[in-house]
Amino acid sequence: MNSFLFTDEDFSHESNPEVEADKWHILIVDDEEDIHQVTRLVLADFKFENKALHFHHAYSAAEAKQLLGAQNDISVGLIDVVMENNHAGLELVHFIRHDIANLDIRLILRTGQPGEAPEEAVIRDYDINDYKNKTELTAVKLKTLLYSALRSHRDIKTIERHKSGLERIINASSSFLKCDSVREFASTILEHVTDVMGIHDSEIYCAAAVNSQTQSATDFKLLAASGVDVEPHNNDIPQNVKNLFIETHNRKTSSKTENEYVGYFPTQGGVETMLYVSKQSRLQATDCQLLEFFANNIALAYDNLRLRETVKESQKELSYILGEAVEKRSKETGSHVKRVAHYSELLAQLVGLNHYEAEIIKLASPLHDVGKISIPDRILNKPGRLDAEEWTIMQSHAQIGYEILRNSQNEILQCGANIAHQHHEKWDGSGYPQGLIGEQIDIVGRITALADVFDALGSDRCYKPAWPIDQIVSLIISEKGKHFDPILVELFIANIDKFIKIKEAYPD
Incomplete structure (x- = not known):
């Protein structure tokens, strides 16, 4: 070998702090300096998918192990069999596949002493991708070998990215299903877009919008956008993004450029969801495929959220309508049931019930007096005190x-x-209809009992005028541990200003 050609160069410890991320990393492990130099010379101008090679050099299996511990993005390893011992290369292969469990790197064994490691036995017993005698590796064959190895590595990484991305999409989708409001849904979109793509949030700009498939293109509603606190009807996003949403609505199909993606997804409910993502670097095909899956899940999740909100609103309206119907029979205003609903929700939150449980109580509490529908008007609207028989009824x-x-x-x-x-049961057992005591009364009954009495005392009735707030508070304090749950009374008193705000927000 004409080693004088390389006497002025030493590639043993290459140092380049700004190695480009878009290069293929190749590890050469061989105890012969000439092999390192010739390999690098032959592959100097090699490119695959417009990416050049970056070489890492190790002169023993031990040195390679150390390098592999610090470098996790190597695509191909060209490994000599015989180095510090006759099987050093084979031991290195075992270390890579088993000890550090790197199954992605493509491993090619090269040997100048094939007798030390018979080809069939090595290929059978070791997880390698090819085995070559150094004497048969011409420049053309080495390049052919590297093309094949890099294609294999690329495909493995693509599958991994898809698998990882789909797992993140599944996780994101489960988060969508837990959202109770459009605002929460919007923040979840922003939270997961970067996670799905596996990049830092500073690298992308994201915006999501919805529209009716039949409405004007300019009528889209912004769900979420990077750096924007989204409010209803606030489309405060860059003009070029607005234009793309309008174009996408009119075109009714997804589109992409080198740095931008706009997904379009219509639903059976007549809604269309559009997702815009721009990336500082070039969008890979994998990025766009993952965004397609993700945006489609956004559309389906948003449709389900709208349906849930519609059902929830319908249930709330039904509760209010039924409650108000009873109140009107007793010549009371419908605001009573709304105030009781909000008082009950607040008490539920203060006592430590979760958001879902508090929401259920809010929707159910307007039905507390639904049984009054069966009470005769002469009793229900009697201006004076009820006699014993009337009170029983x-x-x-x-x-x-x-x-x-x-x-x-x-x-x-x-x-x-x-x-x-249970909303007329009392903590001390003197209530009706069952005479339950303390925590025998369900928390929903204890909460609504306090909410109902607080509002009833502060409202005009056919049998009494409204009480002033300080008088109501005094009575509730006096009934602590008698009529009312002591803990609820303490929470009520400590947060009286919040209850007064609700009262003022829903006047008779």
Whole structure:
């Protein structure tokens, strides 16, 4: 070998702090300096998919192990068999595949002493991708070998990225299903776009919008955008992104450029979801494929969220309508049930119930007096004190309300049944209809009892005028541990200003 050609160069410890990320990393492991130099010379101008090679050099298996511990992006390893011992290369292969569990790197054994490691036995017993005698590796064959190895590595990494991306999409989709509001849904989109693509959030700009498939293109509603606190009807995003949403609506198909992606996904409900993502660097094909899956899940999740919100609103309206119908029979305003709903929700939150449980109580509490629908008007609207017989009939509304609602499979109506049945029970056991004591009374009954009394005392009734707030508070304090759950009373007193704000927000 004409070694004088390389006497002025030493590639043993190459140092380049700004190695480009878009290069293929190749590891050469051989104890012969000439092999390193010739390999580098032959492959100097080699490119695959417009990416050049970056070489890493190790002169023993031990040195290679150390290098592999610090470098995790090597695509191909060209490994000599015989180095510090006759099987050093084979031991290195075992280390790579088993000790550090690197199954991605393509391993090519090269040997100048084939007798030390018979080809068939090595290929059978070791997880390698090719085995070559150094004497048969001409420049053309070495390049051919590297093309094949890099294609294999590229495909493995592509599959890995797809697998990882799809796992992240599944995780993101489960997060979407937990969202209870469009605002929460929007923040979840932003949170997961970068995660799905596996990049830092500073590298991309993201915006998501929805529109009706039949509405004007300019009527889109912004769901989420990087750096924007989205409010209803606030489309405060760059003009070029607005234009792309408009074009996408009119074209009704996804599109992409080198740095931008706009996904279009219509749903059976007549809504279209559009996702815009721009990346500082070039968007890979894998990026766009993952974004297609992700954006499609956004569309389906948003459709489900709208349906859930519609159902929730319908249930809330139904609860209010039924509650208001009863209140009108007793010549009370519909604002009573709305105030009780909000008082109950606040108490539920203060006592530590989760958001979902508090929401259920809010939707169910307007049904607390639904049993009064069976009470005669002469009793319901009597301006004076009820006699014993009338009071017995009036008390029956708790049991009747329970009977009306108890057989429903709907979670809100089941909660409403408990509330109707127990909101006149008292902590000390002196309430009706069952005379329950303390925590025998369901928390929903204890909460609504306090909310109902607070509002009833502060409202005009056919049998009394509204009480002033300080008088109501004094009575509730005096009934702590008697009529009301002591803990709820303490929370109520500590947060009285919040209850007064609700009262003022829903006047009669």
